[in-house]
Amino acid sequence: MAEIHDDMAEDMAAEKAAHETELQVLDRPTIRAEASTPWGMAQVSRRYAEGIVLHSTASHGGFHLAEKANSAVHALYRSDDGFYEEDCEWAKVAHAFPQLFTAYERRLADRTLRDYFPDAYERVTGAILNGSQSHMRDRREFESVHRNDWVVIAALNSDHQPGFVECIATLGGIRGEVGERRFLVPRSDYSTGRHGFVIDPLKHQPYDGPSSFVTWAARR
Structure with missing residues (x-):
């Protein structure tokens, strides 16, 4: 495993070095735009090309594409107002x-499109994604499989039951549901996983004792 880790570290270092070299070639000058964006007034703006500007504000940021540049974006990806x-x-x-x-x-862009826009990605590229290739697709599959299971939405180490994690769960892990239940899970069993921890009713017992959750304790 150490050799694999070292190889990965070397690959990442090489990729970062190549990235820095390529950045020196790309022309992204800072311009005085003072533009109004969906995220507030731009504080720093960089022009990537004619009609393509990256704006940064006090809280967020993104690209704005002029009409001609925006028309080059695939229809399934295109934003009507030109902001991304x-x-x-x-x-x-x-x-x-x-x-x-x-x-x-x-x-990173390809990974992001697969993770968060899987349906459009498949139609644009012709690829067929499985769950491991897309965070959102994997999330949908998880929610479909576990819609009738108790999925943890909050957890902390129990002050009242040493060695256990006190969990609050709802069906399907849907927040805001009124049907919350508490469970005790051995600390050695608890791992959040990619989308949440699923209660095993054969192993994890419902719990109605003193709570380590301040908000839950206040209900009693």
Whole structure:
């Protein structure tokens, strides 16, 4: 395992070095835009190309594409107003204009599109994604399989039952549901997993004793 880890570290270091080298070639000058965006007034703006500007505000940011540039974005990815926020939607801009991004950024963009826009990604690329290739697709499968199971929405180490994790769960893990139940799970069993911990009714006992949750204790 150590050798695999070392190889991964070397690959990441090489990728980062290549990324930095490519950034030096790409022309992304800071411009004085003072633009109004969905996230507030732009404080820093960088022009990637004609009609393609990345705005940063006090709280968030993203790309704005002028009408001509926006028309080059695939219809299934295109935003009507030309704004693409920086967390996920920026990847749609990278897909439309790969020449403006580094290889590292293009890889992240592909991963982001698969994770958060799997339906559109499949239609655009013709690929068929399985759960492990898309966070959202995996989440949907998890919710479908466990819609009638008790899924933990909050957990902490119990002050009243040493060695156990006190869990609050709802059916399907849906928050805001009135049917909350508490369970005690051995600490050695508890691991949140990618989308949540599923209660095993044969192993994890319902619990109605003193609570370590302040909000729950206040109900009693």
